[in-house]
Structure formats: structure tokens, C-alpha cells
Amino acid sequence: MEGTTGQERFLQIGEAAERANLTQRTLRYYEEKGLLAPPTRMEGGFRLYSPEDMERIERIRQLKELLGFSLAEIKEMLEAEDVRLQIRAGWRADADAGEKAEKIRRAREVTLHQIQLLDQKMAKMTAMRDELAARIKKYDEWLLRYSEAASNEERATPGS
Template sequence: MTHPDDEEPDPNTTTQNYYSIEQVATRAQLTKRTLRYYEEMGLLPQAERTEGNYRRYTEEDLQRIMYIKSLRELMGFSLSEIRKFLQAEDEREQERTAFRQGADTQQKLRHLDRSDEIIREQLVLIEQKMNGLKNMQQQLYERLEMHARKRQTLQEEGS
């Protein structure tokens, strides 16, 4: 799972494609209501609007939506957890920008250190989710073992 900010923008790309809410909903396999809700919750920036006040989304918006969807589906994050994760991503992007603009080596090192700190915070969120899943998995394996013992006992009694 990659984040759109991990990709360097192509300096040769000068045109911006815009998508309607219907197009984005179809491509992301989400409802228009979900997209509006993500915007209301602050998971997405306010969409640009046409003169007719229709939302229009950029490719960057679409990539963020797909990232949110993967966090929700793949990792099982709640919207609150996703908001924390995305805030960390946004802060890390600010650090990346400041790093690129910085001329002083010490400044660059501070930006790298802060980026590492942010990544570690994100790893904690992922590790917590993974530990919860491992615990659930272990409980299910224990139930299967208990059923196998009961099955064995019943088969021995029936013989």
C-alpha cells in the first residue's frame, strides 16, 4: 500500500484533469454520500467547485480517496484512526517540503528526524491493529482446537 505523497510529481505534467463526484464515486467504488461525508469529516480537503457549484476532484484527490479506502478495507481503520493517519501523512509532507527547501544541513537533519518520528507514530497505529488481529486469530485457533478435542471425545464415546 503506497501513499500518493510517496510519488514525486512529474514536472512535465502541466495539465490538470478534473473529475465529477459521479466519476470519482464510480472509480473508487464508493457512494457520492461517502465522498461528501469524508469531506465533512476532514479526511478530504474541500473539493474545488465549478461555476455551477458542482464538486470537482483532481487526480491527487482521487489518490487520497483510494488511500483512505485501503486504510479502511485493508487495515480496518476507523474513520478516527484514518484521520490521525492522514494528519500524520500531511505533516510528513510538510516536513518533506521543508527538507527540500532547507539549505542548512542541521535543518535538514531536524526535518528527517521529525519525519522519522511521524513514521514511528504511524507504525504504532499499524502494530496495534495487527496485534488485535493476531489476538483474534489466536482465539479462533483455540476454538478449533477445543472443537477437535470435543470431536475426539465424542467419537471415542460413540465407539
């Protein structure tokens, strides 16, 4: 948004909800559940959403819709992202190697936790897929059996 003041980069809740393809109620609910930090407010208390808030809302949508995460799982994923961002913001080029290594260990730890959450979701999806594939196999066996029986019945019926 070239040529805009900082205030104009912010969206009111109606605009934010429309851009995110969500309801205003959903945005308030995400805030209530701690998925979104309380947004900046205008005089009069109107919520204002920053570009960073909009990125976070999009991330929530991805986790919810694309990956099927629950709100609790989304919160865990976002908290890990927040830790990573805090580490990044606190990174000092002049810090000693021990401090840098500790920050990297912490970032690695939270990223491993995110992978663990994804692995759990994928394992559940794989189990469900395997169950459905087994059901298809059973249907195919039944279809073969009944198709053969139908063919035998047609051959046994005079005038076919």
C-alpha cells in the same frame, strides 16, 4: 491524460465516486470528517476531484477495507502522511545540516506513529486470531472425545 487541459483532469463527484467504487454521499462524508480536503469547485459549486484527491480516496479505502481502520484511525494515518508531504515540499537542498536533521526527525516521528497505529491493529487481530485458534483446539478435543465415544458405542451395540 495526454492532451487535456488542467480542468479536464478533474472529476466531478459522480465520476469520482464511480471510479472509487463509493457513493457520492461517502465522499461528502469523508470531506465532512476531514479525511479529504474540500475539493476544488466549479462555477455553480460542483465538486471537482484532482488526481491527488483520487489517490487519497484510494488510500482511505485501503486503510478502511484492507486494514479495517476506523475513520478516526484513518484520519491519524493521513495526518501523518500530510506532515511527511509538507516536510518533503519544504525540503531545501541549501538548508543547513541542523534544519535538515530536524525535518528528518519530524518525518521519522510521524512515521513511527503510523507504525504504532499498525502495531495496535495487528495486536488486536492477533489476539482475535489466537482466541479463534483456541476455540478450534477446543472443538477438536470435543470431536476426538465424541468420535471415540461413538466408536465405543458402535462396538458395544450388538448387530453393528
